[in-house]
Amino acid sequence: MIVAQAAGDPRFFRWDWVWGHLDLIGAKVLEHLVLTGIALGVGLAVSFALALVGLRFPRTYQPITWVTGLLYTIPSLALFAFLVPVTGFTTLTAEIGLVSYTLLILIRNIVAGVQGIDPAVRESALGMGYGRRRLFIEIELPLALPVILAGLRIAAVTTIGLVTVTALIGKGGVGFFILRGLNRFFDTEIVLGTALSVLLAVAVDLVLVTTERWLTPWSRTRGAG
């Protein structure tokens, strides 16, 4: 019944349907943001830990990128399929997948950011009596920030797209609409889900760009006066 009702409508996009389901849309957008936020947060934490290991013990860097690179190449559909028997239809399953796709980009950018710092800056910092920890927190990290944030932007956009796939395991954020639309041949939901996903990606990217400008005032040229 429902399927026939929806599919029978000749209009490509039904705004009235959208207005009638604002609560559901809001809830799915929020879920999308939460899934993305957790994935990026956990991804950053894990990446920092692994990047630190890679920076401190250069020999480990190669294997770390190798493993995370391998994770990155696994098709997302397959990854979730593998995980479901172990962790079920849960947020955990979704996040394991999402986080693993952020690692390669984030680790690479953290390491590249830190390694790209002018050696003279590091030398003068050490020469003035910085210890390793403070050197990392006060000097290396802020100076690597533009490169790290560039990585975070790519990871964020990628993750927002991938979240839609987790609809298959009962999550999915706005991907929920895409999947349901596909199932019942209802174009409005497919278009809505896709458009929202793209809009979210653009919005989050804008937020991150703004954050970067705000966090790195030193890299801007100041206007006269």
Added chain:
Amino acid sequence: MPEPMISLEGVTKVFPGSAAPAVDNLTLEVAAGEVAVLVGHSGCGKTTTLKMINRLIDPTSGRITVAGEDVMTVPAPELRRRIGYVIQQIGLFPHRTIADNIATVPRLLGWDRTRIDERTDELIALVDLDPALRNRYPRELSGGQRQRAGVARALAADPPVLLMDEPFGAVDPIVRSRLQDELLDLQRRLHKTIVLVTHDIDEAIKLGDRVAILQVGGVLAQHDSPAAILRDPAGPFVEEFLGSDRGIKRLSLMPIRDVPLEPGPVVSRAADPEEARAAMARYGVDWFGILDDGNLEGWAWAADLEQGPIASLPARSFRVRLGYDDSLRDALDTVITSHTGVAPVFDGERFVGMLTAEAISRELAR
């Protein structure tokens, strides 16, 4: 010699994977308040030597003490906070303002805000930086300004020792010369113990109280005052390193004050023409200076004597005059370019005598 501020005893550094040592059994002492310059060709181990003092590089063997303390017994960060460090690229922190950059070591030492702010202002004035630059980022400064900020940062916690690795290498010659003068001026006020690395022998001569000339492998070729090195180079390597204009370089270290001056063909206003002719004959010149009450008023040609008594002659003014503290290097230019081959020397306004080209070459031959 009193207890040296810095001493290296038989210090050797062999980098892993290289057969020959970068620094080989180097023994060197730097007295408190002295500017010691390490100079030598590229790759001879100057930077390595400097970095072993603040432990950015650990020696393979030998002993280094700073203020009597073996550097290996002090935790490296603690040691480094007591030693100012300036490198060629300066390495200001791009993400911190000039004031924050200068405050680096005081912050590491945990000074309170007010004390840090006061000290920062003091240092900005000390190195002659425009206070308006206080809250600028390093990229907004010129090369010379960055260099001053780098020196201010190194001096922030008032360390007794300053290590400088080619500090003026990245600025153009005119700015370099001014920064060198400023460093000398600072040093006259602060009396730090400075070890400065350069590959420019002229900079070494200008800045060093003593200069250590290193040969490849960090072998000490000579360690002495610039004047002594220029006078008695310790072998063909040093001689070659000093260059063919070694004599001229020596002159730049000698003030006119140290050279015996000639009274010159000078007579007083009251003298009669015969006295003036005798004075000119003595020096083989056709002009004479006119003294009025001990003041050198000017000079006149022998031919002017025909016009009347000396007392009434108009005094021509000297186009060249030398100061008592000018170097013989400056004097040489003046004396050679004046067609008379002599130049009057003044101590302030007081005429002290004439400097001749012969006097300069006599001095060189000593």
